[in-house]
Amino acid sequence: MSQIVWIxxxxxxxxxxxxxxxxxxxQHRKPGSFDWSEAWLSMxxxxxxxxxxxxxxxxxTPVFAWVWTHRLFTIELSSFASFILxxxxxxxxxxxxxxxxxxxxxxxxxxxxxxxxxQLTLSTSFRLGWTNKLTGTTLFYTPMVYIGFDPKVVLTxxxxxxxxxxxxxTTLIPKLGWLEWILNTPSAxxxxxxxxxxxLDANYGGVLIIFDRLFxxxxxxxxxxxxxxxxxxxxxxxxxxxxxxxxxxxLYRDMRKAPNLVSALAFLxxxxxWSPDGKSLTTEALRAQRSMAG
Numbered sequence: 632m633s634q635i636v637w638i639x640x641x642x643x644x645x646x647x648x649x650x651x652x653x654x655x656x657x658q659h660r661k662p663g664s665f666d667w668s669e670a671w672l673s674m675x676x677x678x679x680x681x682x683x684x685x686x687x688x689x690x691x692t693p694v695f696a697w698v699w700t701h702r703l704f705t706i707e708l709s710s711f712a713s714f715i716l717x718x719x720x721x722x723x724x725x726x727x728x729x730x731x732x733x734x735x736x737x738x739x740x741x742x743x744x745x746x747x748x749x750q751l752t753l754s755t756s757f758r759l760g761w762t763n764k765l766t767g768t769t770l771f772y773t774p775m776v777y778i779g780f781d782p783k784v785v786l787t788x789x790x791x792x793x794x795x796x797x798x799x800x801t802t803l804i805p806k807l808g809w810l811e812w813i814l815n816t817p818s819a820x821x822x823x824x825x826x827x828x829x830x831l832d833a834n835y836g837g838v839l840i841i842f843d844r845l846f847x848x849x850x851x852x853x854x855x856x857x858x859x860x861x862x863x864x865x866x867x868x869x870x871x872x873x874x875x876x877x878x879x880x881x882l883y884r885d886m887r888k889a890p891n892l893v894s895a896l897a898f899l900x901x902x903x904x905w906s907p908d909g910k911s912l913t914t915e916a917l918r919a920q921r922s923m924a925g
Contacts, residue, residue, distance in 0.1 A: 665752070673755060676871065689769070695782040740879045741763050742760065751860045753798070799819075800824070827859050
């Protein structure tokens with residue numbers, strides 16, 4: 632096996648061991664509090680993605696190849712400035728990919744799988760959904776290839792970005808002081824995974840939190856508002872296929888019942904909860920209803 636494959640195996644074993652250690656700590660602190668079935672579902676998701684990765688079904692690969700041949704420049708990672716440009720560029724486009732995954736239902740149908748656990752633990756980071764390659768979310772990073780970064784470099788940097796986020800999925804680490812102003816931390820990410828109305832659609836950053844602060848999507852974790860994890864409509868299934876595809880089934884049903892083609896297509900690009908009859912349950916609509924009731 633190649634060196635890269637061995638590194639992947641070692642990293643995978645390491646994060647599985649760390650996630651198991653966290654589970655045992657949580658179970659020891661409060662017996663019965665750790666939901667092992669949630670962890671098994673997350674591992675099933677990870678195993679399924681590893682198998683699907685062997686299939687040539689991705690949209691981004693041929694697009695990246697074409698863009699690379701038409702790139703503006705060739706940027707070698709031979710200087711500190713090129714590393715910083717890669718890092719900040721990836722963070723910028725990750726922010727917009729992640730924001731779109733919450734605000735565009737077509738992308739949310741996959742991303743909702745990551746938010747489906749009703750507990751937040753390190754094993755939650757394993758659960759990313761099986762349909763990412765089919766929805767083309769990696770295309771958000773196409774500008775990085777166009778300006779001159781090799782596609783392999785971009786994808787490796789993205790993998791490292793996601794690896795950083797592993798440790799964010801925990802309730803064991805408190806706020807980290809001044810680092811909360813710069814980095815995406817466990818506290819910031821707890822808010823991102825919360826289904827509380829005040830916390831919805833916030834903290835989209837990868838390694839950094841600065842773009843959330845810049846674009847107005849940052850929300851701090853508050854002691855008086857404990858996080859409730861999972862989807863707004865909690866998913867209780869223990870069937871991995873239901874977990875993976877229920878959002879797509881719901882989207883298909885809504886589109887089929889739409890009064891016209893325009894409304895049907897709108898379901899794809901509008902936020903989750905939108906409906907053409909004005910009875911939407913989007914984040915904005917729910918907050919407006921609360922304001923009127925208050």
